[in-house]
Amino acid sequence: MKQTAEIVTFALAPGVTEAEFVTLSQETERFVRGLPGFQHRRLSLGADGRWTDYVVWSDAAAATAAAKAFESADCAAALMGAIAPESVSMRHETVLWQM
Numbered sequence: 224m225k226q227t228a229e230i231v232t233f234a235l236a237p238g239v240t241e242a243e244f245v246t247l248s249q250e251t252e253r254f255v256r257g258l259p260g261f262q263h264r265r266l267s268l269g270a271d272g273r274w275t276d277y278v279v280w281s282d283a284a285a286a287t288a289a290a291k292a293f294e295s296a297d298c299a300a301a302l303m304g305a306i307a308p309e310s311v312s313m314r315h316e317t318v319l320w321q322m
């Protein structure tokens with residue numbers, strides 16, 4: 224099976240600072256690390272103000288299950304509340320190569 228990347232891009236909700244959002248993201252670490260198939264995660268901020276949350280899962284089934292589990296996780300509400308809902312774009316891609 225090939226790894227699956229979950230790539231979520233978004234902007235922050237008005238009034239949310241970079242530091243606040245990084246802290247909220249860190250508060251999801253235990254939950255995300257505990258999900259079956261988790262490989263690694265990176266959070267980045269572009270010069271245009273858009274954020275990217277990049278998570279690699281062992282396979283597509285793990286990525287799909289994780290996305291569903293996150294919806295009802297205790298840590299999800301605060302994180303999602305810090306994101307401008309209309310700005311969110313999420314996709315899953317097959318990892319074909321990595322270094």
